[in-house]
Amino acid sequence: xxxxxxxxxxxxxxxxxxxxxxxxxxxxxxxxxxxxxxxxxxxxxxxxxxxxxxxxxxxxxxxxxxxxxxxxxxxxxxxxxxxxxxxxxxxxxxxxxxxxxxxxxxxxxxxxxxxxxxxxxxxxxxxxxxxxxxxxxxxxxxxxxxxxxxxxxxxxxxxxxxxxxxxxxxxxxxxxxxxxxxxxxxxxxxxxxxxxxxxxxxxxxxxxxxxxxxxxxxxxxxxxxxxxxx
Numbered sequence: 001x002x003x004x005x006x007x008x009x010x011x012x013x014x015x016x017x018x019x020x021x022x023x024x025x026x027x028x029x030x031x032x033x034x035x036x037x038x039x040x041x042x043x044x045x046x047x048x049x050x051x052x053x054x055x056x057x058x059x060x061x062x063x064x065x066x067x068x069x070x071x072x073x074x075x076x077x078x079x080x081x082x083x084x085x086x087x088x089x090x091x092x093x094x095x096x097x098x099x100x101x102x103x104x105x106x107x108x109x110x111x112x113x114x115x116x117x118x119x120x121x122x123x124x125x126x127x128x129x130x131x132x133x134x135x136x137x138x139x140x141x142x143x144x145x146x147x148x149x150x151x152x153x154x155x156x157x158x159x160x161x162x163x164x165x166x167x168x169x170x171x172x173x174x175x176x177x178x179x180x181x182x183x184x185x186x187x188x189x190x191x192x193x194x195x196x197x198x199x200x201x202x203x204x205x206x207x208x209x210x211x212x213x214x215x216x217x218x219x220x221x222x223x224x225x226x227x228x229x230x
Contacts, residue, residue, distance in 0.1 A: 003146050004028045010036055016080045016091065018113030025117060027143070037117070039124045039143050046134045050127060050170045057182035058120035061109040078190060081110035111190035122148060122192035123182065129156035130197070133167040148192075159183040159196030160206050160214070169199075186210045 006024040014022075024034030035041070043051035060075045080088070085095045095103055111119075125144040128136050131154040136144070141151055157164050160183060169179040183198035184190065187208050198206075206214045222228070 003143070006030055006034060008034050010034060014077075016077045018077070018079045020113070022113075023117075025121075037120055039121055039140050042134075042137050042140050043124065043127065047167075047170070050167075053170070053178070053182075054120055054123045054127065058123060059116045061106060076106070078109055078111040078116055079113045081106050082112065108188040109190065115191055118192040119190060119195050122195060123197070125151060126156045126197055127167075129153060130165045130167045130170075131156075156197065158202050159185065159198045160202035160211065161199065163199075165197055165199075 004027065006026045006028050008024040009021040010024060012022050022036055024030075024036065026035055026038050037055060040051045040054065043054070056075075059077055061078055061081065062075070076093070080091070080093070083091075088095055095106075098106075121144060125148040127133055128141070128144070128151045133153065135141075135153070136151065145151055154164065165180060172179040177200055179200055180197050181200050181203045183196055183203045183206065185194045185196075187206075187210070209217060
């Protein structure tokens with residue numbers, strides 16, 4: 001069953017609102033106030049760091065670990081990168097001051113507002129499938145399962161190595177970096193069919209390669225070193 005959303009425009013003070021504004025993603029005809037990410041209401045209460053990570057990774061680009069004129073913005077909403085250089089300049093973002101490498105990295109992370117919202121819902125669905133994650137309330141389970149299918153606890157695996165993930169790893173960090181990161185099968189495509197969670201080490205190892213490219217790279221290394229490739 002496909003959900004039909006309310007899509008009422010929500011008020012926002014964002015410096016970079018999406019074209020057409022932010023929208024309500026509750027089912028059409030819902031009771032009560034509108035909400036942009038209603039499926040995160042439970043995680044916001046029981047695991048707020050995870051919920052905030054899902055929102056951040058869904059709508060924001062990842063960039064340099066610092067912010068400067070030459071490094072560019074380290075976090076900016078993905079839909080902003082769909083604007084032209086002239087439109088960005090009016091918003092105070094001068095792409096002409098950035099190196100071609102930084103511009104390319106920012107542009108390849110662009111995504112529409114709706115894609116970002118779909119990614120947020122998919123990541124929430126995946127989070128509930130992580131081992132030891134608190135079970136979703138019936139209304140949220142019904143919402144997410146209407147779009148992505150049954151939530152089965154303990155089945156969400158690392159997108160890269162395919163080993164099962166544990167919800168406790170979201171809270172573990174090394175050098176300020178979480179043990180579980182949002183990952184992309186193709187790092188240049190931000191859609192619900194292309195995203196998942198991965199161990200930090202696995203995500204770093206994949207780098208800018210697609211998963212197919214990464215697996216081929218690993219297989220070639222194993223062949224050259226005489227290791228067995230099944």
